[in-house]
Amino acid sequence: MITLSTETPERNPVSENVRVRFAPSPTGNLHIGGARTAIYNWAFARRHGGTFVLRIEDTDPERSTEENTQAILRAMEWLGLDFDEGPGVGGKYGPYFQTERAESYAEALEGLKAAGGTYPCFCTPAELDAKREAGRAKGGFAGYDRTCRSLDADAAAARVAAGEPHVWRLKVPDGRGDIAFSDAVRGEVTFPVDAVDDLVLVRTDGTATYNFAVTIDDATMAITHVVRGDDHLSNTPKQILIYEALGVPVPTFAHLSMILGADGKRLSKRHGATSVEAYRDLGYLPEAVMNYLALLGWSLDGETTVISRETLAENFSLDRVSKNPAIFDDEKLDWMNGAYIREMSADELVDRMNPWLASAGLLTADEAIARREWLLKLVPLVSERIKRLDELAPMVAFLFSETVEIDDSARAKVLQKEGAGVALDACRDALAGLASFDTETIEAALREVPERVGIKPKVVFQAIRVAVTGTTVSPPLFESLELLGRERTLLRIAAARPLSTD
The missing domain is CATH 1.10.10.350 (Arc Repressor Mutant, subunit A)
Structure with a gap:
């Protein structure tokens, strides 16, 4: 139950009971950028003995699929990012799928209505477009002009009861100053309040908007720190206003800089593989990928490059996260992956090699057992010569065949x-x-x-x-x-x- 108040609450300080969340949308595979966000949340929770929550934001009915959800879960498991609450794990703050949380959004809306923190807006899309164009033409504010905010309450209620299409907007308090907050990565950030209109909380079909749903989810799940990409920075002032209207503590925000390709542009498919599972299929080790992504914006001491997950969990801190965009370098990842391969024991590398040899048709499960001693002898021949496991089969195929075709x-x-x-x-x-x-x-x-x-x-x-x-x-x-x-x-x-x- 969300307790509403007309008072502005104190923002949530760093506490011992750290609760963070990773909230991907299942509209595709887990992207490298999303994986880094998940790693930072996981490491922050482990560093502070806190709770790491996985929440699936599956409200896009056209693009959200169960297949994509499973792909995200596989990628998380492959990286070793165990979560304390979430799908398949449970927890007292569930459900952990946004589509199953509509009741909490409706409850929060009713609370805001009772507190006078929201009002119905009957402006049609065409009217809203006209207002925006008029604002742009004057060179001023192009947001909502609050036409319906001044409607008589009884008249508005009657129109709602009659079934007239409407949305519910947040009533930003008159006289509210600029929206400022201390970002754990970026420092002090301020947004002018006149650039934030009375945003829509609930659409005409009754569904919650992104900012309303996310804020309610984070509030009801007692999230203390919101660590996410800087593409969400512009959402933060809107969400702070919603927190204040709800009368609940505002979490600490930490916005991570984007990851760029070698050309200085935002990492995308044109740069090659971008999903975690794609890198898995290219023969990268999960610990190497986790290590490399952790260093895209954070450092242990400015010098150490190969760090274990245990070291990351013991030492991660947001104050060592850089504000500057990180450059994704495939060559550096290759080097790091090769370093992990070289440091592996022969037994462990055989276990990692066998699935790749099997997928290439070079080894059966029975042969992997029967020929283990032979495979252990193979390890020193390849461990210094491969950077990725997908390079293994072509290099050693001649050892598994009866004959060989000469190039x-x-x-x-x-x-x-x-x-x-x-x-x-x-x-x-x-x-x-x-x-x-x-x-x-x-x-x-x-x-x-x-x-x-x-x-x-x-x-x-x-x-x-x-x-x-x-x-x-x-x-x-x-x-x-x-x-x-x-x-x-x-x-x-x-x-x-x-x-x-x-």
Whole structure:
């Protein structure tokens, strides 16, 4: 129940009982910018031992879908952003879907009516357009001119009872000064009150407008800090007026600067992937994405770049969030993702690799179990050479197949070079008689070949590399041969021999 008052309440100070919310609209996948907002809210709540709420603002009937809601929930889970209240979790301030909260909006409207904080407006869209045009023509205020605010209360009530179409507007108090608030990121912010008209709270169809619904939701959910993108900055003075009319505490606001692409323009699809799940599908690790997004506007100490989620949760503060727009740099994200891959234990990286190998058709679930020791040997061959997990399968596919197709350019550049055929024969002979087929033994045997046949080492090693991998670029040669095994190695050398030049 919202308690209404005619007094202007004190704004909510920072308290021990921090409650923040992330309130995405399910009109698409979770965007990178939205993910950063969610990360900051999560980290702020964890830093202060508070509560992180997920609320779905699904009031756009044409674009809000259950599929998009599930995509948001998957992205949150992938990033490790566990919420304390919300869909599937519950909580005493639910429901957590805006479409299920109409009763609280109706209740708040009735309270405002009783307190004289709202009035019905019967102006038609055409009349409102004419008023705006007239205001622009005079070079003055182009908002609502409060025509219906002065209507006789009884007459207005009779028109409402008769079913005449109307909206409900907020009655901004006469003499209200400029609307000022202390933004936790931007500092003191002031909006002139004459730039805020008597905004619509409830539409002609009875549905709440965005600003009214959001304010009621935040008030009834006891949100103490509203941390969101700066595209909502212009909504803040309107929402403060609604809070004041309701007679409930105004939360602390923190508006985050936008994320820009490398060209300095707002991040969008033209810059490539923009959703969390798109980056997941490109082979990025959730901890790397979370780390990178956290640093787009916030820093631990101005120097540290790789930080764990635990470090973020223990140290995040709004006073270290920058006012300036952040630049999203794919190369920096690639570097960070590679750093996380390199720091992983072999066991963990195998677990991360297996789904990618399976999706490429290189490994079955049973093989992942049966060949785990073999996969652990594969890790050091790739961990220093990949920045994303999607680079893995193309790099190691030759190790999983019985045969290999030799790239045309590699055949022309390497196998058809003079001496390549002789080199392959010598390598075959050197490998065929080995007592054991391990990296050290393989390397010792092959390093004797160039001097024995009088061919440069580069020609010898490139020839066998192309023969067994199909390309001129591959993971370390000797280790690869051990993983490939003697039988497949010799078969591939034999298959490549007719394509080579003596």
